[in-house]
Amino acid sequence: MKNQNTIAIGLMTFAMFLGAGNIIFPPFLGLEAGTEYVPAMLGFLVTAVGLPALTLIVFGRLSDSAQLTKALPQPLAITFWVLLFTAVGPAFAMPRAVTVAYEMGIKPFVSNDHLMIFSIIFVTATLILAFQRGKLVDYIGKVMTPLLVLMLAALAVAAFITPLGPLSTPTLDYQNKAVASGLIQGYMTMDAIAAVGFGWIIIKAIRDKGCDSSQGIFKATLKVTLVYALLMSACYLALAYVGATSASVAEGASNGGELLTRYVAAIFGPLGQYLLAGIIIMACLTTTVGLTNACAEYYQQTFRSPFAITATIVVILTGVIANFGLDQILTVSLPAILILCPVAIALVLTAVILPTTKRNSASYVAVVMISLILGGLDALSILDLLPQSLVAVLQKYVPLFEAHASWFLPVVIAIAISKLLSKRTIETEGFYQKATSAD
Structure with missing residues (x-):
């Protein structure tokens, strides 16, 4: 170009x-x-x-x-x-x-x-x-x-x-x-x-x-x-x-x-x-x-x-x-944005490591679910909709919760595990293909 x-x-x-x-x-x-x-x-x-x-x-x-x-x-x-x-x-x-x-x-x-x-x-x-x-x-x-x-x-x-x-x-x-x-x-x-x-x-x-x-x-x-x-x-x-x-x-x-x-x-x-x-x-x-x-x-x-x-x-x-005014727009739509953003970033990070093929469907679905659930918690926290007692527990035990990114580490771990399993599956299939060819 x-x-x-x-x-x-x-x-x-x-x-x-x-x-x-x-x-x-x-x-x-x-x-x-x-x-x-x-x-x-x-x-x-x-x-x-x-x-x-x-x-x-x-x-x-x-x-x-x-x-x-x-x-x-x-x-x-x-x-x-x-x-x-x-x-x-x-x-x-x-x-x-x-x-x-x-x-x-x-x-x-x-x-x-x-x-x-x-x-x-x-x-x-x-x-x-x-x-x-x-x-x-x-x-x-x-x-x-x-x-x-x-x-x-x-x-x-x-x-x-x-x-x-x-x-x-x-x-x-x-x-x-x-x-x-x-x-x-x-x-x-x-x-x-x-x-x-x-x-x-x-x-x-x-x-x-x-x-x-x-x-x-x-x-x-x-x-x-x-x-x-x-x-x-x-x-x-x-x-x-x-x-x-x-x-x-x-x-x-x-x-x-x-x-x-x-x-x-x-x-x-x-x-x-x-x-x-x-x-x-x-x-x-x-x-x-x-x-x-x-x-x-x-x-x-x-x-x-x-x-x-x-x-x-x-x-x-x-x-x-x-x-309807900016305040009303933010009240109604911001939660959806806050939840969708982690899902979108998680999909992008997964696409960097794993091919976007049906073979990896389970991995992509898992990543979406993890980012959706934990991203939802982050969104509720940002909007001050979680009980303070629960917030205190999450801050203590969930990494990056205070940074509104509690989804990040679990998603990275899920991608890493998926990559290892995918590599092992490919190696196993290659082994059987070689064994079949030898027979």
């Missing part, structure tokens, strides 16, 4: 991942990390960028997103994909993008509530761009993303050249375990589950540029992933540094969005709010376009549902749900 196409798809990938949450989360993390900025960000990048990058590389090796669940029984595989695309599509991620784009991009400039009008305009723009399937790389990768990168670069340059102050004093968590805290926060971005959804778009974009062979798709995916990882890492580092040097304007700020708004106002003055509004709206739009395409691509490939019909249903549901 031509280098210019590789870069364009890489830029498109970066833009699809860069939602509002990815922009407003790092500043608050930077504020809490302060002088422990470097170790905290090292941990953060491992999980916030490393896990999604690993997921994309696995898809590139499989050369088809559907291969990830090929070893599972078909009903279980379909259930996983439908739940995933519902959660990262119209039930959670897309309505959240609409509401955040309005809250940070429009609401500061208007006096009355115009969420409904804005959501109609926003989802209409999403649908128009989503219909440009063959030109998605051109529109997002070659036009929208460079503009987004330029706006973010302006913010980053200002942060490093004229910081508002010295690095802040780290909170207790970052004083004692900066790397571990960064790892946990990076995992909580949930970008790994977004990578599973975006895999459908990225592999199709590579194929549309004339790259059909498995080896060619894998090489192209590696290059695309490198572009995404470099840009996303630079973005996270810059935004976290903004937060780390913003202590002078941070008093009373309850989230990264509020902190970023104050910082931009202090550095750029009144025009800064327009810059931030442009960044947020552009980031949210590229994310909703990518998710719309991912949902429609899956339903078209799996159920032969017409792309246009599925995309239209997705954006209509997104617009309707967005008007």
Whole structure:
């Protein structure tokens, strides 16, 4: 594939991942990390960028997103994909993008509530761009993303050249375990589950540029992933540094969005709010376009549902749900996201070690069940729905429960055991084949 196409798809990938949450989360993390900025960000990048990058590389090796669940029984595989695309599509991620784009991009400039009008305009723009399937790389990768990168670069340059102050004093968590805290926060971005959804778009974009062979798709995916990882890492580092040097304007700020708004106002003055509004709206739009395409691509490939019909249903549901408000969206949909994320990561980790064939069906089912059950416990803990007595017991006896990753070690052990059993089975079959041939 031509280098210019590789870069364009890489830029498109970066833009699809860069939602509002990815922009407003790092500043608050930077504020809490302060002088422990470097170790905290090292941990953060491992999980916030490393896990999604690993997921994309696995898809590139499989050369088809559907291969990830090929070893599972078909009903279980379909259930996983439908739940995933519902959660990262119209039930959670897309309505959240609409509401955040309005809250940070429009609401500061208007006096009355115009969420409904804005959501109609926003989802209409999403649908128009989503219909440009063959030109998605051109529109997002070659036009929208460079503009987004330029706006973010302006913010980053200002942060490093004229910081508002010295690095802040780290909170207790970052004083004692900066790397571990960064790892946990990076995992909580949930970008790994977004990578599973975006895999459908990225592999199709590579194929549309004339790259059909498995080896060619894998090489192209590696290059695309490198572009995404470099840009996303630079973005996270810059935004976290903004937060780390913003202590002078941070008093009373309850989230990264509020902190970023104050910082931009202090550095750029009144025009800064327009810059931030442009960044947020552009980031949210590229994310909703990518998710719309991912949902429609899956339903078209799996159920032969017409792309246009599925995309239209997705954006209509997104617009309707967005008007219920962000708090209601989080209350209803967040548990599903928190449970699906461990399952998605577990499947990716398994695909790294075990071929996605029916021969390994039992292993894949076991991994899904382990991650589902323990990931469910983690989700209930995050949502404060477990009795404190049970939480105390789990913290004492379950490794990584405090890090909301109690599923991780059991899944790794299950994969290792499956690999050993698979190797022994192959060796045994080889022995019998040799014995049969000798007879």
